[in-house]
Amino acid sequence: MKKYIGKRLFWALVALIGLSIFIFYFGRIIPGDPIRMMVSPQTPEHVVEELRQSLALDRPIYTQYFIWMRNVFQGELGFSVYSRRSVTVDVQQYLPRSLELITYAALIQITGSFLLGIFAGSNIDKWQDHLTRLFSYIGVSVPAFVFAIIFLLVFSHNLGWFPSGGALSEGVSEPSRITGFIALDALLQGQFFTIGDFIHHATLPAIALAIPGMAQVARMIRSGMITINQKEYISMARGYGLPERIVRFKYLLRPSIIPGVTVLGMQIAMMLGNAFLVEMVFGWPGFSRFAINAMMRSDLNTIVATVLIIGIMFAIINIVVDTLVAYIDPRIRYSGS
Amino acid sequence: MANDNNEIEEIDEQVEEQVDEEADEQVEEQVEKLLDEKKESPLKDALKRRWYRFSKNPLSKIGLAIALTSIFLAIFGRYVVPHPAHAGLYRDYGNKFIEPFQTWTFPLGTDSYGRCVLSRTIMGFKYSIRMAAVVLSLVVPSGVVVGLVAGYHKDTWIDTLLMRTSDIFIAVPPLVLALSITAMLEPDPFYAMMAVSLMWWPWYARIAYNNVSSLVNEDFVKSAEIMGDSKLHIMFSEILPNCTGPILTKLTLDVGWVIIIGASLSFVGLGAQAPTPDLGTMVADGSGLLPTWWWVSIFPAMAISFIILGFNLLGDGVQDAFEEVGGGS
Numbered sequence: 001m002k003k004y005i006g007k008r009l010f011w012a013l014v015a016l017i018g019l020s021i022f023i024f025y026f027g028r029i030i031p032g033d034p035i036r037m038m039v040s041p042q043t044p045e046h047v048v049e050e051l052r053q054s055l056a057l058d059r060p061i062y063t064q065y066f067i068w069m070r071n072v073f074q075g076e077l078g079f080s081v082y083s084r085r086s087v088t089v090d091v092q093q094y095l096p097r098s099l100e101l102i103t104y105a106a107l108i109q110i111t112g113s114f115l116l117g118i119f120a121g122s123n124i125d126k127w128q129d130h131l132t133r134l135f136s137y138i139g140v141s142v143p144a145f146v147f148a149i150i151f152l153l154v155f156s157h158n159l160g161w162f163p164s165g166g167a168l169s170e171g172v173s174e175p176s177r178i179t180g181f182i183a184l185d186a187l188l189q190g191q192f193f194t195i196g197d198f199i200h201h202a203t204l205p206a207i208a209l210a211i212p213g214m215a216q217v218a219r220m221i222r223s224g225m226i227t228i229n230q231k232e233y234i235s236m237a238r239g240y241g242l243p244e245r246i247v248r249f250k251y252l253l254r255p256s257i258i259p260g261v262t263v264l265g266m267q268i269a270m271m272l273g274n275a276f277l278v279e280m281v282f283g284w285p286g287f288s289r290f291a292i293n294a295m296m297r298s299d300l301n302t303i304v305a306t307v308l309i310i311g312i313m314f315a316i317i318n319i320v321v322d323t324l325v326a327y328i329d330p331r332i333r334y335s336g337s
Numbered sequence: 338m339a340n341d342n343n344e345i346e347e348i349d350e351q352v353e354e355q356v357d358e359e360a361d362e363q364v365e366e367q368v369e370k371l372l373d374e375k376k377e378s379p380l381k382d383a384l385k386r387r388w389y390r391f392s393k394n395p396l397s398k399i400g401l402a403i404a405l406t407s408i409f410l411a412i413f414g415r416y417v418v419p420h421p422a423h424a425g426l427y428r429d430y431g432n433k434f435i436e437p438f439q440t441w442t443f444p445l446g447t448d449s450y451g452r453c454v455l456s457r458t459i460m461g462f463k464y465s466i467r468m469a470a471v472v473l474s475l476v477v478p479s480g481v482v483v484g485l486v487a488g489y490h491k492d493t494w495i496d497t498l499l500m501r502t503s504d505i506f507i508a509v510p511p512l513v514l515a516l517s518i519t520a521m522l523e524p525d526p527f528y529a530m531m532a533v534s535l536m537w538w539p540w541y542a543r544i545a546y547n548n549v550s551s552l553v554n555e556d557f558v559k560s561a562e563i564m565g566d567s568k569l570h571i572m573f574s575e576i577l578p579n580c581t582g583p584i585l586t587k588l589t590l591d592v593g594w595v596i597i598i599g600a601s602l603s604f605v606g607l608g609a610q611a612p613t614p615d616l617g618t619m620v621a622d623g624s625g626l627l628p629t630w631w632w633v634s635i636f637p638a639m640a641i642s643f644i645i646l647g648f649n650l651l652g653d654g655v656q657d658a659f660e661e662v663g664g665g666s
Contacts, residue, residue, distance in 0.1 A: 273510030295520030
């Protein structure tokens with residue numbers, strides 16, 4: 001098991017380094033002078049040259065890459081042309097917002113998909129099952145940003161149940177920074193009204209983020225339950241006269257959810273991408289919205305940093321899910337190594 | 338008596354032989370006939386069987402209908418719509434923000450420039466379908482070839498090199514990398530297609546790889562190797578035809594995914610630019626007009642979902658059709 005995780009970590013690292021090389025080279029070979037983007041057009045030529053030398057942009061690309069890499073390991077992601085400060089500072093400011101939103105969305109997705117999946121799997125070919133199927137087709141077919149816009153229109157503008165943007169209401173001030181996570185900081189300082197307000201703001205974007213994947217996971221759990229239900233040991237348990245409740249929750253459920261958990265991990269990882277769209281629609285002050293704005297201004301350092309950070313989170317989620325699956329499924333756990 | 342009996346027996350035998358021969362001939366004729374029929378139609382039979390499995394689920398047929406309609410509208414959209422001129426920079430401020438379902442001239446209303454939302458939405462099909470067509474026709478052959486070569490050379494340096502390279506491009510969600518690459522270039526539908534293609538081929542490489550690496554140890558591959566067939570022949574004529582099912586299924590399901598990614602890129606502003614009637618761009622432009630003029634963004638949004646739904650249903654049908662025949666999921 002440990003060997004397996006170690007191997008996964010190693011190859012994830014290789015892929016990430018490859019990715020960073022690719023995206024770094026790509027950013028440097030496209031036409032356009034990064035220095036010219038940083039300074040005003042009136043800047044005299046010798047100042048431009050000095051700046052170019054101080055940022056090592058006159059060196060060959062591979063040297064630039066190694067300098068950049070060294071800086072990354074020291075926690076320095078470079079200067080952002082868009083925000084006019086270090087990308088590291090921006091990441092520290094915006095990333096916790098996105099992580100909070102994604103965590104919230106993941107919780108909604110996990111709960112929702114399990115309930116729906118078990119609901120459909122316990123009532124095969126009845127209306128509950130068909131309803132879940134319809135829901136899953138909608139979930140697969142409607143892009144995240146369409147969900148976001150429809151939710152905004154219906155639940156915020158028309159019904160007025162939720163606010164239409166931002167993370168906190170205007171009068172509510174952010175709790176003083178301890179961890180950077182609003183909900184956690186407010187909790188540590190006992191500001192429960194702030195937590196409520198924050199959750200109120202985050203609910204709609206979180207649901208918009210959670211729904212597309214929820215449907216697919218529910219379908220996987222449903223089909224898992226059908227497969228396992230046909231196994232002999234389930235018939236035997238029933239034949240012994242065990243109560244249906246025990247058969248279902250003790251013997252049927254655990255092996256049924258394994259394919260669902262794998263897909264769930266993929267879906268949560270995909271949220272990292274969809275967050276870009278949802279944060280944009282809801283004006284959520286998170287990392288993805290910041291990254292999009294930086295991308296629109298061709299801010300190279302921020303783009304490279306974004307890809308790298310999302311890549312790291314993507315790898316972590318994937319490895320955690322695989323470990324979790326191995327934990328649920330003793331066949332993998334004991335055969336593994 | 339004995340002689341007579343013998344003669345009679347001889348005659349009997351002769352008659353029997355004749356009858357037998359005739360019967361044999363008849364049977365042979367029938368068999369030949371059957372064989373001829375068989376010769377004509379193994380492919381036809383297989384197609385029939387697959388169509389049967391496909392059409393067992395009515396949803397698959399609905400999906401096929403939606404997909405064909407979408408393709409038709411993508412090609413002939415501008416000849417069908419009531420206002421083909423509204424595709425570009427057209428201004429008619431007298432007719433702006435007409436509500437939907439009020440007049441027959443503008444069934445789905447008009448936008449801020451007085452352009453027909455129905456016409457623009459239908460003409461937008463072209464950009465979504467074109468995106469999917471271009472991306473998949475680039476990605477499927479290249480990905481499959483990489484997976485095929487890597488899978489055939491399993492556990493050699495070729496395998497490691499190819500598959501680990503492909504891992505690089507799926508180390509982040511496709512949308513993030515596509516956004517980043519398009520952002521570094523300039524907002525343009527062509528760059529968007531190239532960027533999406535760049536992160537899509539690894540999935541086909543993986544599918545082909547997984548199928549091939551389970552097929553290489555099959556007897557028909559071993560015997561082709563013993564016969565001295567070339568590697569190219571074995572890879573493309575022996576192994577590849579056995580992977581078509583999963584690849585075809587993935588392909589139809591991917592049409593929807595590519596359209597989602599393409600629409601997302603346009604929605605962010607990195608795809609086709611206004612006034613092009615790209616569906617994602619239209620949703621983005623209209624989202625600023627919410628909630629008063631909701632129809633400007635909601636109808637294109639529904640159109641995107643409609644196309645994707647069609648191809649998803651179609652994909653499920655294709656999966657049913659190939660389930661056992663294709664070998665593998």
